[in-house]
Amino acid sequence: MPRPARKRLPRELERRLLRVPKSARRDAAFRKAIHQIPRGKVATYGQVAAAAGYPLYHRHVARLLRNEPPGRLPWHRVVGAGGEIKLRYDAGIEQRMRLEMEGVRFRGKRIDMEAHQHRFRPWEFEEF
DNA sequence: CAAGTGACCCGCT
């Protein structure tokens, strides 16, 4: 008896489910969320994580941004809770300047979140 | 394998 032909999953599905590590899926979701933040708006690490479907993963968003090669993501639009810049030294200055260039206004050390909070649309992140 | 660490966050002093 010939071996019954084994059904093969569609390539794309297989790649997503089997080949791609979980962390890569997460990071992709994080990047996607960060790309959604428009000029002049900001979101916190925690909000990005939650919008990407991974609440509690705020630290991972930070780690991604730290490792990500510069130039691809609008990294400066991701801030700490309450609109606080978490980067230190020069990096912190740069982030603030980039935001101010986009019209983001600060009250003291913090961003005026009332005015610049980005609201994610949940349905855009229902994965696959 | 345990302990420490981080572009975090929240609650409580």
Next chain:
DNA sequence: CAGCGGGCCACTT
């Protein structure tokens, strides 16, 4: 407002 502790999870030591 500052500092501390606990929580979180992956990575490093």
